[in-house]
Amino acid sequence: MWEKVKSFASEFFVTGDPLIYGADVSIGLTLIAVVVGMTYFKKWNWLWREWLTTVDHKKIGIMYILSAFLMLFRGGVDALLMRTQLVMPEMSFLAPDHYNQIFTTHGVIMILFMAMPFMFGLFNVMVPLQIGARDVAFPFLNSLSFWLFFAGAMLFNLSFVIGGSPDAGWLAYPPYSELMYNPGVGQDFYIWGIQISGIGSLMTGINFIVTILKMRAPGMKLMRMPMFPWSVLSSCIAIIFSFPILTATLALLFLDRYAGAHFFTLDGGGNPMMYINLIWMWGHPEVYIIVLPAFGIFSEIVSTFSKKKLFGYKSMVYAMMIISVLSFLVWAHHFFTMGSGADVNAFFALTTMLIAIPTGVKVFNWLFTMFRGKITFETPMLWTIGFIPCFVTGGLTGVLLSVAPADFQFHNSYFLIAHFHHVIIGGVVFGYFAGLYYWWPKLFGFKLNERIGKWAFWFWNIGFYLCFMPQYVLGLMGMTRRVVSYSWDKGWWEMNLVSTIGAALMGIAFLFQVWQIAHGVKHSAANRDTTGDPWNGRTLEWSIPSPAPYYNFAVLPQVSSQDEWWEEKQRMEQGGAKAQSQLYTGELEPIHMPKNSAIPILMSACCFVAGFGFVFHWLWFVIAGISGLAICMLKHSFNHDTDYYIPVEEIRSSEASTGRWKN
Amino acid sequence: MASNHSAEPALHAGISQEEHHDHPNLEEMRTFGFWIYLMTDVLIFGTFFAAYIVLRGNTNGGPGPAELFELNGIIVSTFLLLASSYTCGLAVLAMNKGKKQALMVWLALTAILGAAFIGLEITEFTHLVQEGATMGTSAFLSAFYTLVGTHGLHVCIGLIWMVAVILQLASKGITPVMKRKVQTISLFWHFLDVVWIFVFTVVYLMGVS
Numbered sequence: 001m002w003e004k005v006k007s008f009a010s011e012f013f014v015t016g017d018p019l020i021y022g023a024d025v026s027i028g029l030t031l032i033a034v035v036v037g038m039t040y041f042k043k044w045n046w047l048w049r050e051w052l053t054t055v056d057h058k059k060i061g062i063m064y065i066l067s068a069f070l071m072l073f074r075g076g077v078d079a080l081l082m083r084t085q086l087v088m089p090e091m092s093f094l095a096p097d098h099y100n101q102i103f104t105t106h107g108v109i110m111i112l113f114m115a116m117p118f119m120f121g122l123f124n125v126m127v128p129l130q131i132g133a134r135d136v137a138f139p140f141l142n143s144l145s146f147w148l149f150f151a152g153a154m155l156f157n158l159s160f161v162i163g164g165s166p167d168a169g170w171l172a173y174p175p176y177s178e179l180m181y182n183p184g185v186g187q188d189f190y191i192w193g194i195q196i197s198g199i200g201s202l203m204t205g206i207n208f209i210v211t212i213l214k215m216r217a218p219g220m221k222l223m224r225m226p227m228f229p230w231s232v233l234s235s236c237i238a239i240i241f242s243f244p245i246l247t248a249t250l251a252l253l254f255l256d257r258y259a260g261a262h263f264f265t266l267d268g269g270g271n272p273m274m275y276i277n278l279i280w281m282w283g284h285p286e287v288y289i290i291v292l293p294a295f296g297i298f299s300e301i302v303s304t305f306s307k308k309k310l311f312g313y314k315s316m317v318y319a320m321m322i323i324s325v326l327s328f329l330v331w332a333h334h335f336f337t338m339g340s341g342a343d344v345n346a347f348f349a350l351t352t353m354l355i356a357i358p359t360g361v362k363v364f365n366w367l368f369t370m371f372r373g374k375i376t377f378e379t380p381m382l383w384t385i386g387f388i389p390c391f392v393t394g395g396l397t398g399v400l401l402s403v404a405p406a407d408f409q410f411h412n413s414y415f416l417i418a419h420f421h422h423v424i425i426g427g428v429v430f431g432y433f434a435g436l437y438y439w440w441p442k443l444f445g446f447k448l449n450e451r452i453g454k455w456a457f458w459f460w461n462i463g464f465y466l467c468f469m470p471q472y473v474l475g476l477m478g479m480t481r482r483v484v485s486y487s488w489d490k491g492w493w494e495m496n497l498v499s500t501i502g503a504a505l506m507g508i509a510f511l512f513q514v515w516q517i518a519h520g521v522k523h524s525a526a527n528r529d530t531t532g533d534p535w536n537g538r539t540l541e542w543s544i545p546s547p548a549p550y551y552n553f554a555v556l557p558q559v560s561s562q563d564e565w566w567e568e569k570q571r572m573e574q575g576g577a578k579a580q581s582q583l584y585t586g587e588l589e590p591i592h593m594p595k596n597s598a599i600p601i602l603m604s605a606c607c608f609v610a611g612f613g614f615v616f617h618w619l620w621f622v623i624a625g626i627s628g629l630a631i632c633m634l635k636h637s638f639n640h641d642t643d644y645y646i647p648v649e650e651i652r653s654s655e656a657s658t659g660r661w662k663n
Numbered sequence: 664m665a666s667n668h669s670a671e672p673a674l675h676a677g678i679s680q681e682e683h684h685d686h687p688n689l690e691e692m693r694t695f696g697f698w699i700y701l702m703t704d705v706l707i708f709g710t711f712f713a714a715y716i717v718l719r720g721n722t723n724g725g726p727g728p729a730e731l732f733e734l735n736g737i738i739v740s741t742f743l744l745l746a747s748s749y750t751c752g753l754a755v756l757a758m759n760k761g762k763k764q765a766l767m768v769w770l771a772l773t774a775i776l777g778a779a780f781i782g783l784e785i786t787e788f789t790h791l792v793q794e795g796a797t798m799g800t801s802a803f804l805s806a807f808y809t810l811v812g813t814h815g816l817h818v819c820i821g822l823i824w825m826v827a828v829i830l831q832l833a834s835k836g837i838t839p840v841m842k843r844k845v846q847t848i849s850l851f852w853h854f855l856d857v858v859w860i861f862v863f864t865v866v867y868l869m870g871v872s
Binding site: 133137138202206209210213214240241243244247248249251252255259260263265268269270274278630638640 | 687691692693695696699700702703704706707710711713714717718721722723797798799800801802803805806808809823824827830831835840844
């Protein structure tokens with residue numbers, strides 16, 4: 001019996017590497033600390049009532065962002081491990097199979113479990129406030145989306161200590177991701193971690209399209225909407241058209257591995273290149289899905305901190321919509337080397353180059369917004385200004401890569417690695433940081449320390465260029481991606497050393513950010529934002545108190561122009577003492593609100609159990625998970641008592657505490 | 664600033680008082696959201712159709728569509744599903760006339776026809792497996808079982824959903840919420856019918872010809 005347990009445990013748990021044992025111990029200690037702390041401070045009930053079962057878009061957004069930061073930490077540690085392995089020729093810090101796992105999990109975590117939740121967090125916290133709505137269209141579904149993401153992320157991360165991590169690259173190309181070459185459970189963790197969270201992403205896409213199209217405040221025509229909701233709309237359109245392809249593709253890979261199907265296998269008539277086409281039909285739009293909201297954030301910030309209306313509002317809208325559509329017509333540029341012939345490659349090279357045009361339009365719009373503006377350099381604006389040159393140069397290397405004949409040289413080299421980190425860090429990560437710094441006071445009611453923020457900004461920027469500029473050169477010198485080590489005679493040592501130093505600087509920058517947040521929480525009382533409008537903003541979210549009350553708007557705003565809050569401030573200034581608000585009129589009325597629900601977190605737990613069962617082929621787990629899922633759904637369907645009204649008195653007293661609606 | 668709110672309604676250019684009290688209609692939004700969901704489902708089926716079309720010639724030396732499919736049974740199940748779409752339409756008409764009993768009967772009939780369709784599909788699949796044509800035989804059969812099976816899975820989920828709606832109708836009657844629920848299940852049902860028309864054409868008709 002004991003022997004059986006021992007042999008099971010040695011298969012089930014990942015063993016053999018001191019790094020992993022260290023991680024096991026730290027995970028165990030953290031879990032114990034959390035449980036003991038929560039019990040000691042009697043916070044379980046509070047956690048369950050206020051957070052785990054909440055349907056409030058602001059709290060869901062905060063949970064998304066918090067998870068994204070944890071995942072940024074894990075993905076960052078992966079990156080630093082890789083850079084340490086590559087710092088010198090012939091290093092043996094990581095074994096080759098361990099290195100494969102680390103570059104795989106780094107990519108998956110950074111895109112799917114860091115960028116996506118960070119983005120959804122910002123959608124959640126700001127879209128309803130910016131369009132003058134009290135919540136998203138489907139609050140229950142929103143909570144379910146978050147918990148599905150969370151279940152998927154946890155399932156994926158579990159592979160680190162149980163069963164073994166995936167190692168077939170972040171997109172799991174067959175045939176290497178097939179059972180024949182990859183018999184462990186790592187790839188199954190990959191499939192189910194992404195599948196579960198991907199369904200959550202798809203539902204978020206639907207939710208925000210309906211929210212933006214149907215729930216804008218009275219008078220807010222589409223062309224009066226702030227630029228961030230526009231970018232969210234364009235991103236969500238790409239989500240609803242691309243994520244189903246991901247779901248279907250992963251399902252096919254799953255059937256290959258689980259049911260012996262032959263979609264992408266080398267035998268039985270399968271076609272691995274079909275997988276690569278399908279996965280990039282999702283994968284390329286995915287890149288634009290994450291970068292479009294960053295464009296929206298930069299547009300908001302550039303106009304606020306230049307004290308000017310955004311230049312070229314309409315062209316900005318058209319540019320984003322065109323990017324959203326074009327993103328579906330470029331997927332084959334990821335594999336020009338497939339051999340699909342000159343005609344096909346020429347088509348995809350041209351569409352890829354075309355995308356540079358709307359993107360260029362946006363860059364000029366940002367520059368012209370700043371032109372003759374009264375620019376101030378708070379941290380959100382710093383990130384925006386840091387972004388523009390970074391994204392322009394990163395974009396230009398993208399145009400180089402789109403030249404199909406030249407791509408045969410660049411393909412899968414460090415030139416490519418440098419390019420996509422350049423646009424994803426310089427565009428997406430800088431954008432989300434800018435957004436987080438910009439909206440932080442609205443989210444939490446206090447401002448962060450600018451000085452520490454500036455340190456973080458400079459460390460990120462300098463570290464970024466040091467890390468990735470040498471990689472362009474390395475690529476041209478012949479270094480290919482995913483190599484675990486290289487010999488002294490290659491002449492790649494100096495550049496790799498510089499690159500690793502840059503990575504370390506970005507690691508330090510992250511520590512500055514953590515310090516900045518800890519410092520902000522500690523000194524929050526002193527830095528409280530009492531005005532609700534700390535940056536002299538232009539859009540509706542700045543017209544309500546910070547943090548926003550749970551019902552967002554005491555009465556729905558009446559919008560008559562773009563940048564309505566800025567216009568309202570101008571009107572009040574010109575009107576003097578007698579001026580009356582045109583934005584908020586009418587009487588307080590009871591507010592219709594959704595009730596909290598435990599079903600989303602339970603449903604996600606069931607998905608986790610079913611996914612875990614699929615990974616280990618434990619059929620009873622699968623059956624338990626799916627039955628639980630069905631019971632939860634039926635329970636929700638039969639419950640017609642899902643909402644309540646906030647009485648006027650409660651709204652009045654809540655508003656009075658921030659000095660509003662006193663009469 | 665914002666503290667300067669006035670309780671008096673100010674006349675406002677471009678915004679009528681009607682718009683002011685116009686809160687978003689929840690049930691209408693849910694129906695709209697469901698339409699978008701259906702579009703995403705079209706893409707999932709689209710991907711499986713594409714995989715099937717790419718792989719249908721790859722029989723790996725095993726049986727091809729012409730040897731495997733028996734059109735008679737398929738035509739019967741096609742008519743069962745088309746009939747269920749018709750009864751589903753009659754259910755919605757009964758609902759619009761406020762006839763709860765008729766609505767429930769038509770929905771139940773729809774579910775019975777759907778269950779018969781699933782029964783035939785299961786019979787077909789077992790028959791094929793007994794002949795040795797399984798998921799693992801060839802890429803063509805993998806794609807076939809996946810495409811047709813996904814449609815069948817959708818119908819099964821629709822059946823459970825329809826029973827749940829009938830039970831709720833029995834206790835709650837025709838309320839605005841129930842109206843929306845009946846409308847969404849009927850949308851889903853017609854959608855599955857349309858998908859089946861494509862399955863019938865692309866897989867079976869084009870397979871045996």
